[in-house]
Amino acid sequence: SDRVETLEFQAEARQLLQLMVHSIYSNKDVFLRELISNASDALDKLRLASLVDKDLSVDASDLHIEIEADRDARTLTVRDNGIGMSRDEVVGLIGTIAKSGTAELLRTLRESKDAAADQDLIGQFGVGFYATFMVADRVTLLTRRAGQTGGTRWESTGEGTYSVETVDEAPQGTSVTLHLKPVDADDNLHDYTDERTVREIVKRYSDFIAWPIRMTVDKPGDDGATVREEQTLNSMKALWARSRDEVDEAEYKEFYRHVAHDWADPLETIHMRGEGTFEYEALLFLPSHAPLDLFAPQGRRGVQLYVKRVFIMDDCEALIPNYLRFVKGVVDAHDLSLNISREILQQDRQIRAVRRRLVKKVLGTLKDMSAESYRTFWTEFGPVVKEGLLEDPDNTEALLDLVRAASTHDPAEPTTLRAYVERMKDGQTEIYYATGENRATIENSPHLEAFRAKGYEVLILTDPVDEVWVERVGAYDGKTLRSVAKGQVDLETEEEKEKAEAERQEYADLLTFLGGALTDSVKEVRLSTRLTTSPACVVGDAHDMTPTLEKMYRAMGQ
Ligand code: ADP
Numbered sequence: 001s002d003r004v005e006t007l008e009f010q011a012e013a014r015q016l017l018q019l020m021v022h023s024i025y026s027n028k029d030v031f032l033r034e035l036i037s038n039a040s041d042a043l044d045k046l047r048l049a050s051l052v053d054k055d056l057s058v059d060a061s062d063l064h065i066e067i068e069a070d071r072d073a074r075t076l077t078v079r080d081n082g083i084g085m086s087r088d089e090v091v092g093l094i095g096t097i098a099k100s101g102t103a104e105l106l107r108t109l110r111e112s113k114d115a116a117a118d119q120d121l122i123g124q125f126g127v128g129f130y131a132t133f134m135v136a137d138r139v140t141l142l143t144r145r146a147g148q149t150g151g152t153r154w155e156s157t158g159e160g161t162y163s164v165e166t167v168d169e170a171p172q173g174t175s176v177t178l179h180l181k182p183v184d185a186d187d188n189l190h191d192y193t194d195e196r197t198v199r200e201i202v203k204r205y206s207d208f209i210a211w212p213i214r215m216t217v218d219k220p221g222d223d224g225a226t227v228r229e230e231q232t233l234n235s236m237k238a239l240w241a242r243s244r245d246e247v248d249e250a251e252y253k254e255f256y257r258h259v260a261h262d263w264a265d266p267l268e269t270i271h272m273r274g275e276g277t278f279e280y281e282a283l284l285f286l287p288s289h290a291p292l293d294l295f296a297p298q299g300r301r302g303v304q305l306y307v308k309r310v311f312i313m314d315d316c317e318a319l320i321p322n323y324l325r326f327v328k329g330v331v332d333a334h335d336l337s338l339n340i341s342r343e344i345l346q347q348d349r350q351i352r353a354v355r356r357r358l359v360k361k362v363l364g365t366l367k368d369m370s371a372e373s374y375r376t377f378w379t380e381f382g383p384v385v386k387e388g389l390l391e392d393p394d395n396t397e398a399l400l401d402l403v404r405a406a407s408t409h410d411p412a413e414p415t416t417l418r419a420y421v422e423r424m425k426d427g428q429t430e431i432y433y434a435t436g437e438n439r440a441t442i443e444n445s446p447h448l449e450a451f452r453a454k455g456y457e458v459l460i461l462t463d464p465v466d467e468v469w470v471e472r473v474g475a476y477d478g479k480t481l482r483s484v485a486k487g488q489v490d491l492e493t494e495e496e497k498e499k500a501e502a503e504r505q506e507y508a509d510l511l512t513f514l515g516g517a518l519t520d521s522v523k524e525v526r527l528s529t530r531l532t533t534s535p536a537c538v539v540g541d542a543h544d545m546t547p548t549l550e551k552m553y554r555a556m557g558q
């Protein structure tokens, strides 16, 4: 009938599926975590919808996740009675990948020869629903969107096409049935129709899920016969609501994976609670690597807002500033309306106060991190944190103390501004820096010569944002931040100044001549005190843009 359509996966989805079918992962168990995580999200959404829209005809009385294993048919089904999907949503959400960075990720994977690195990469990206094709050679999904009457049946072998069919009857929510591959197909494949296996995987990965995950299991009865019994496999405790000493490291890590969609461990965990007039709990994480969309214009922030255990929204920009967009986690605020909108949140005084506290806490955590962790952190997120120097004037001091910069002092070791100041030579009053595309270009630049000759340390700044923050901040610890490429740098002693003046007299005619000859190209020709080996160099005025900034603006079409 025309209600059944066979459609092609979007090109990028197809490639990602290929990777999953011929899986590069050794740990295939994680497909179950992905399904449970999706089911849990769908239940969160349904609960919120039912609370906010009283007219929505849904049953929110017994929201849960159900796992059903059929040994004979070799199928495993994960079912939820959550929000469900419309036919268009199925096509849009399951048939395509909306994540930014997909194309780039796939290109990297195609060119790579290192399987372990590939696992890492794709894990960071988060494979979600497609992980089912690691363990199944056919997947069927039946779903009905809350409030709609008909349902949608989707099926695929993961090989390029899928079918979608509109069906008259479907229970509320979504069920995903995996037609499992034979167990001997692969060493890493467990028997996912085995109760104990399923129970262990759920415990390991999904214990904190806030909805009951149920399974009907065989149990020995009193008289030796087996009886069927429905059990809840998870403890369901919202981690953030427990006190720190009730939560162990492994639980934090699993929770992180759930909220961050990341398969790597977090670098730091921040668990805090605010009491008094405005109560809240926050469980935040600093990831160990940057996501692919860190600099994408529509890149998302990673903090979810809950109100008394009810999920309200992802990507809550009111709680965390843009320059900390890599922070992942949950904030559960007790005294907010479930209907709260993003706009209202932005204006809410108490939410602003929470945000200030979260920022302070994150910056404090960064300050106290071990040198090794911090090095990893800075490599991954340094360029983003420096955006804070433009965005968040209240925390300039704290942010400046977090900055690490390459320097001529020790090529192998980035320095803090504090350490730079402590190394400043007698008579040095300013902090010198050079900006450019990369270290090699900067080090070969003639601008550095005089500083090198004098033994002055120069910071080597290569991130595009560096140009902007040094201008904005202007000084550290009362010492001006001075570009080596701008204006006249005063490096001379009195004696040298006299000598220079004498030289200027001596060469006055030459300078006038050169100035005349180059009048269309430069503003002024003067004798330089910067150069030791190069015969000449072009410098900017103190108020000109540095060459890198000029290039940046040109690239932006200005
Ligand atoms: P992610 O969860 O990271 O968005 P997935 O591949 O796991 O990626 O899922 C893609 C999308 O499909 C989800 O964002 C969700 O909108 C939809 N989806 C998946 N499973 C379900 C489900 N059980 N109920 C409702 N929607 C679902």
Ligand code: MG
Pocket (backbone or CB within 6 Å): 034, 037, 038, 128, 129
């Ligand atoms: Mg998912």
